[in-house]
Amino acid sequence: MAFQEVSSSSSSSLSSTSSSSSSTRQWVYDVFLSFRGEDTRNNFTAHLYDALVRMAINTYRDDDDLKRGENISPALLKAIEESRISVIVFSQNYASSSWCLDELVKILECRETMEQIVVPVFYKVDPSEVRHQRKSFGVAFAKHEERFKDKQMMVQKWRTALTQVSNLSGWHLGNRSEPEFIREIIEWVNLILVKKTYFQVAQYPVGIESRVQKVKSLLDIEKNDRIRMVGIFGTRGIGKTTLSKAIYNSIDAQFECSCFLENISEASSQKDGLIQLQNKLLSKILGNSSQVVDNVDRGSTLIKQRLSRLRILLVLDDVDDSLQLEKLAGKCDWFGLGSRIIITTRDKPLLLAHGVYSTYEMNGLDHDESLQLFCWNAFKRDKPNDGYVEIAEDAVRHSGGLPLDLTTLGLALKKKRYTLLEKKTGRVQKNF
Structure with a gap:
């Protein structure tokens, strides 16, 4: 696999010192695709998107350029925040779109605050052109400087974002064929998703x-x-x-x-x-x-x-x-x-x-924790149902604070209650 170091620094898109934990976040999308529609919507990005979908990789692709206003819509911001990986396709006219640049800034914010993985893809542009805003990127920024004379801080933020993202490890098309290029990207994304699939810890993580x-x-x-x-x-x-x-x-x-x-x-x-x-x-x-x-x-x-x-x-x-x-x-x-x-x-x-x-x-759960864990498994709540207080206390004493025993005892009582209810009524109520 050829995930390439196209950066001039040692920055990595796979690590972060953010204090927030991606393990507790529910990602809605596996991949968010950022791209300049006029350049790649009907060719490279379309093929990349189709390949991701064929691999059952849940991918968000924004196809709404024609309806765009000056600012990114709340729905698009939400999609960026809910994506595990952002893949940014840099093409010759990417920097001419203020929308794309705002999108890029938001993506990098999510990398810092939400541990999102960000990977640049350089399609028919050299990483140095993006890093230093040269050639078509330089032309685009000359126009931005003129258009946004009263918003120079925003323009500088765009420049900083381009420099920052081009210093991440990513993919450069170079002289390879597009099918080969796409295949390598898909393999890498799939590998990362497998690596970043977190463990289900416990249904009721008491203590x-x-x-x-x-x-x-x-x-x-x-x-x-x-x-x-x-x-x-x-x-x-x-x-x-x-x-x-x-x-x-x-x-x-x-x-x-x-x-x-x-x-x-x-x-x-x-x-x-x-x-x-x-x-x-x-x-x-x-x-x-x-x-x-x-x-x-x-x-x-x-x-x-x-x-x-x-x-x-x-x-x-x-x-x-x-x-x-x-x-x-x-x-x-x-x-x-x-x-x-x-x-x-x-x-x-x-x-x-x-x-x-x-x-x-590793010591056992204390009394209160033990009671909570038993009750969650037996009653789907953190305290005993009426009439079961003594049984719950007996279970806590018997378990010695062992989570495995508390879970087993709680589920056993739950099953017994289901059985008694079924005998009494002839049916089992949902959410019992």
């Missing part, structure tokens, strides 16, 4: 957020000059995997690459299990699905060689043997500066033996 914040303080993500391993330990059913998924969702966008290896204990017990885990790690980080590891020791060497320059987020879930750590994340220097490795296990001494001294003990 999770406070624990997420505690582990994040241990991770100290803002320090990019170090690599840190953090362990989460606790008994079965305490919620370690749920917590690690929630943390992964909340910080994934701040890393170049990420990988979540789930159920390591079970997976490594299978034939060639560790080899398969090594292959999965490499393919997730490097974007190559081919099986490159056939020996566990060679796999360890390859992980260190290929990942030592990348700032990655790696979660190793349910580790129960030191060999699993040695072969998947032997030492901190296997990964690039700023990397964070999260390990969940029932065995704290296993963490300490591997040199993981920054740990978080």
Whole structure:
């Protein structure tokens, strides 16, 4: 795959230090297409849009140029905000449209505040023309300077936006055929969407957020000059995997690459299990699905060689043997500066033996949290229904604060209530 560095700086469209989390946002569109209609509506952009749709990638394309006024419509602004990725097609006359330039400014605002991924596509223009507003872009801005004499701050904002976006990694047509060019863009978009598909954490995430914040303080993500391993330990059913998924969702966008290896204990017990885990790690980080590891020791060497320059987020879930750590994340220097490795296990001494001294003990939910979780599962509300207070309190005492047990008990009571109601009335009411 040929996602090209067409920038003159090290800026990346895949990372952001924004405090907002894209993991909790419900994106309506996968892709927002920004383009100059007169240039590419009926050729390149049309073909790109069709290819995206054929891949079941939900894409917003604005076809309303003929009805445009001076300002971007609220509906279009909303579509930009609701899109996971913005693809900006720069063509020769892109900069002549003040509408397109306003659209670009809004897209870059969303990149900063909403962790939106932004990728420029340079169609029959050189990135340097966009970056420095030369040739057709220079002509367009000379006209803007004349037309908007009383709005020079706006014109400068447009210039800054063009310079900023052209410094992002993107795609340049060059001498390639358009079908090949489009195919590469589609492959990249599809890969990013797969990588950025977040985990469903829990139907009722009671007590999770406070624990997420505690582990994040241990991770100290803002320090990019170090690599840190953090362990989460606790008994079965305490919620370690749920917590690690929630943390992964909340910080994934701040890393170049990420990988979540789930159920390591079970997976490594299978034939060639560790080899398969090594292959999965490499393919997730490097974007190559081919099986490159056939020996566990060679796999360890390859992980260190290929990942030592990348700032990655790696979660190793349910580790129960030191060999699993040695072969998947032997030492901190296997990964690039700023990397964070999260390990969940029932065995704290296993963490300490591997040199993981920054740990978080996962304790059970307190009484109020336990009662809420049980009630959400049993009654779809945060407190017991009339006549069930004593049963709910018994369940809380019996569970010992284990989320898994509380969920199981709550669902069991819910099923029993459904059964009793069906016997009594002959039918089950909706939203019971």
